Amino acid sequence: MNTTKEIIKKAAINLFYKKSYFATAMSNIALDSGIRKASIYYHYPSKEDILFDILMTTMKELTAYIEACLEGIETIEDKMRAVVRGHVKFHCDHQKEVLISDSELRGLTTNNYKTFVAQRNAYEKTFQDLIILGMDQGYFAPGDAKVTSYAILTMCTSVANWFKDKGRLSGNQISSIYEELVVTRLLKESPPREFK
Amino acid sequence: MNTTKEIIKKAAINLFYKKSYFATAMSNIALDSGIRKASIYYHYPSKEDILFDILMTTMKELTAYIEACLEGIETIEDKMRAVVRGHVKFHCDHQKEVLISDSELRGLTTNNYKTFVAQRNAYEKTFQDLIILGMDQGYFAPGDAKVTSYAILTMCTSVANWFKDKGRLSGNQISSIYEELVVTRLLKESPPREFK
């Protein structure tokens, strides 16, 4: 799509990422969109609505993407591998949007904040449930399931903080490394070996 | 200390944490400090200088704290355990400050930004060097040292995102869990066991 609304949204994503939401002015977004700032209000009722649109779209795309990754997968371990791979890949592919989703929630008023957080909690439950189930049923090593799931989720999300688009490793390569770190090492660990 | 400057700084930490740097007005800081906004300028030349003071103090305290944690520790594995414990504990004890340090760097002008990032890079090198050295010398399982160190550092830093001061687990308990997750599982892993 190349509608004006899409152009505005793209410009806002770039600016919110680079300058932060509050430091970005409607005039900045307008300039980068090639229109005047008053014209933005034909497409969005307010600045907050642009942010909310970005946040909700991103979270819904992420949810849909992970559901697609889980399609047809049977075992708990393979499901865990699929969600880690998918989560990391998405965070490489949509770096700017997910960083905004992580750091600009304070720009939302109460109702919008609640709506977004509900969506995010539902998404994160997929991870937590898999880890809890895997531990309960003995597929993963025992441990504090809550803390382990926070550790895994934050570690995978933070890839967006250091990933570089044209860096040494591609998103797919990083996803593979994380899949191994999380599933083989963090979750299925054996008693430690002496390496030296 | 209870000087006016300290009171201003504390108020700013709370507000930058709750509302973000750009959404916080000097009048907000003044109100919470019990003075008028003009009086702030006697103690700080600008709003950015308050932010810079918070960021640099936090990073220097963190560096000093981790150095103290390493005092007298001999082996690479024990050093790794010490820095993970220390890093996580500090991020529980200074939750607001470290979250500001993570998300408000865009409020800094170029020179201040460079100064802060140099300090942060020096700190992070302690982690990276330990992991690289441990892998090279065979104390830890082989792997991509760069990615592994990013994974560990971001995972430990993100504790500040979910830690709750009066929650189920104390900062010390979480530090212990992370020490195990990072060193025993992530770094010293054996070939995976079949749990079921």
Add this chain to the structure above:
DNA sequence: GTCTATAGCGAGATAGAC
């Protein structure tokens, strides 16, 4: 060292022509 008062600016949003 803190105050009142205000300068100077740019923000988000709206009105109404085209």
Add this chain to the structure above:
DNA sequence: GTCTATCTCGCTATAGAC
């Protein structure tokens, strides 16, 4: 659907009295 013009507000920072 985009424009120019403008309203209204609140911001950072300063001047100068006490």
